[in-house]
Amino acid sequence: MADSNGGSPAIPSGYDYDFVSPIDEDYVCQICHLPLKKAVLTRCGHRFCNDCLLESFRRSVCLHKHVLLPLFSSSWCFFFYQDIFPDKASERRILSYLVRCPCPGCQWMGELREVQVKLQRCPDKVVECPSQNCTVKLARRLIEEHMMTSCPWRIVCCPFCSENHPKSQELAHNESCAFYPLNCINGCTQVIPRMQVTPPVLFWSPRFLNSAGPTISETGTGYNSCQHEILMPVASLVASPNAHNSSTGRERQLTTGKRAERTKHDFRCSICRTAIGQASLNFFSPKVERRDIERHIHDQTVSHLSLACKKIVTLHKEFDKEKTSLSKQLDELKKENDSLLLKVSAISKTRNDSPTYVWKISGFSEILRQAKHGRNNKLDSKPFYTETYGYKLKMSVNPNGDGSGKNTHLSVFVIVMKGDYDGMLYWPFNQKVTFILVDQQDSAEERENIVMHFKANAKLENFSRPTSDENPGRGYARFVSHEKLKSRRYIADDTLYLQVVVSPPSP
Numbered sequence: 409m410a411d412s413n414g415g416s417p418a419i420p421s422g423y424d425y426d427f428v429s430p431i432d433e434d435y436v437c438q439i440c441h442l443p444l445k446k447a448v449l450t451r452c453g454h455r456f457c458n459d460c461l462l463e464s465f466r467r468s469v470c471l472h473k474h475v476l477l478p479l480f481s482s483s484w485c486f487f488f489y490q491d492i493f494p495d496k497a498s499e500r501r502i503l504s505y506l507v508r509c510p511c512p513g514c515q516w517m518g519e520l521r522e523v524q525v526k527l528q529r530c531p532d533k534v535v536e537c538p539s540q541n542c543t544v545k546l547a548r549r550l551i552e553e554h555m556m557t558s559c560p561w562r563i564v565c566c567p568f569c570s571e572n573h574p575k576s577q578e579l580a581h582n583e584s585c586a587f588y589p590l591n592c593i594n595g596c597t598q599v600i601p602r603m604q605v606t607p608p609v610l611f612w613s614p615r616f617l618n619s620a621g622p623t624i625s626e627t628g629t630g631y632n633s634c635q636h637e638i639l640m641p642v643a644s645l646v647a648s649p650n651a652h653n654s655s656t657g658r659e660r661q662l663t664t665g666k667r668a669e670r671t672k673h674d675f676r677c678s679i680c681r682t683a684i685g686q687a688s689l690n691f692f693s694p695k696v697e698r699r700d701i702e703r704h705i706h707d708q709t710v711s712h713l714s715l716a717c718k719k720i721v722t723l724h725k726e727f728d729k730e731k732t733s734l735s736k737q738l739d740e741l742k743k744e745n746d747s748l749l750l751k752v753s754a755i756s757k758t759r760n761d762s763p764t765y766v767w768k769i770s771g772f773s774e775i776l777r778q779a780k781h782g783r784n785n786k787l788d789s790k791p792f793y794t795e796t797y798g799y800k801l802k803m804s805v806n807p808n809g810d811g812s813g814k815n816t817h818l819s820v821f822v823i824v825m826k827g828d829y830d831g832m833l834y835w836p837f838n839q840k841v842t843f844i845l846v847d848q849q850d851s852a853e854e855r856e857n858i859v860m861h862f863k864a865n866a867k868l869e870n871f872s873r874p875t876s877d878e879n880p881g882r883g884y885a886r887f888v889s890h891e892k893l894k895s896r897r898y899i900a901d902d903t904l905y906l907q908v909v910v911s912p913p914s915p
Contacts, residue, residue: 420459800827
């Protein structure tokens with residue numbers, strides 16, 4: 409086996425799960441001391457995990473195909489490889505034990521053979537985010553929400569150009585997106601895509617006028633796309649602000665090198681920068697001159713406020729829309745929560761983990777009347793368990809009798825049902841079953857309960873392990889006569905109480 413830094417597989421072992429009930433010592437590996445995995449049986453009667461035994465062989469000293477294997481501190485077992493056999497019976501028994509789900513927070517319990525299938529769909533199992541490059545690990549039930557809302561590598565669509573990109577690269581994409589909206593560089597309120605924004609001419613840009621001068625690139629796009637188009641206005645405007653309308657022959661004959669050299673001078677000279685800046689303002693003919701900007705702001709206050717109000721109205725509509733959507737989602741979550749609470753309540757009411765089950769039957773006079781008219785002559789109780797992880801049973805009564813008690817007696821039966829823990833129980837069902845009809849006298853000393861009991865007959869199919877939802881019932885067709893029901897307070901306030909007590913058989 410490898411050390412902590414090695415890449416070899418881990419030391420083999422048995423089933424390391426949280427078992428609901430203790431494991432029989434016969435099904436525990438003598439090497440790893442865990443429940444057997446792929447159990448094997450040796451000639452001497454010991455059981456081991458197949459992988460544990462093979463690993464023990466590998467570490468032991470082999471002499472002529474036989475191995476000396478330590479089992480206990482004071483005993484040794486000497487046998488040949490061919491004296492080891494698969495123990496299928498033990499494997500089936502171990503796989504039928506109940507275990508708890510190994511995922512934190514999961515309340516599932518089931519047979520060991522079902523664990524791997526359960527883990528493949530367990531909502532509490534911690535799994536990695538399926539997004540590429542994302543290393544986040546969360547419970548499976550949270551992965552979908554993570555991928556939709558918080559995964560930095562989830563794929564999103566640009567609302568401007570419809571191009572897909574990871575969420576973590578959204579800022580970088582927005583910096584280069586040709587359709588990303590930008591404010592007009594001339595200071596108006598219009599918002600236009602980046603591809604339609606025309607950069608200002610080099611000579612009037614504030615970032616150049618307030619610097620020592622621009623750096624002119626021989627190749628490229630944007631601000632420095634053409635030296636001829638940029639440098640000629642710069643050189644001309646120094647001499648005359650209106651030079652853009654007519655160029656002298658001398659200016660047209662300047663070489664590119666001289667223009668570039670003169671431009672460097674123009675932008676380093678404060679007088680030239682001032683002249684160029686003023687000329688550029690006249691050249692572009694802005695809507696509002698700088699000296700009139702204060703008057704423009706004062707005169708156009710209403711227009712500016714109107715634009716602000718339009719933006720507020722738009723935001724208010726978006727807010728109302730989002731509020732309505734969230735309100736609908738909240739209502740749906742409340743309905744789902746109420747539904748889950750009802751289901752949990754219903755399940756808790758149907759479970760009874762006590763060996764004594766009390767069945768309250770209300771409105772008995774109407775139930776008996778309908779049964780005598782041939783309607784609803786069978787009434788079943790809710791299912792209950794004899795104990796925690798015990799047998800699942802239910803009671804059944806025929807108000808107008810069944811078989812020999814037809815039309816004269818109340819018949820009572822117990823029915824064995826298919827339960828959640830049948831795999832760990834002993835079959836056939838062989839418990840003692842006691843029926844009790846409660847006499848509802850106020851004084852306990854005056855009560856005369858009707859009590860009948862029987863021991864389950866293992867030979868009857870009624871008490872074998874159920875292969876369908878439930879077995880045929882077994883009980884008393886003549887449990888109590890209709891006349892005797894009226895003789896005492898067996899029925900009070902039109903209600904009777906039936907008890908069934910399940911206990912181990914008497915020795």
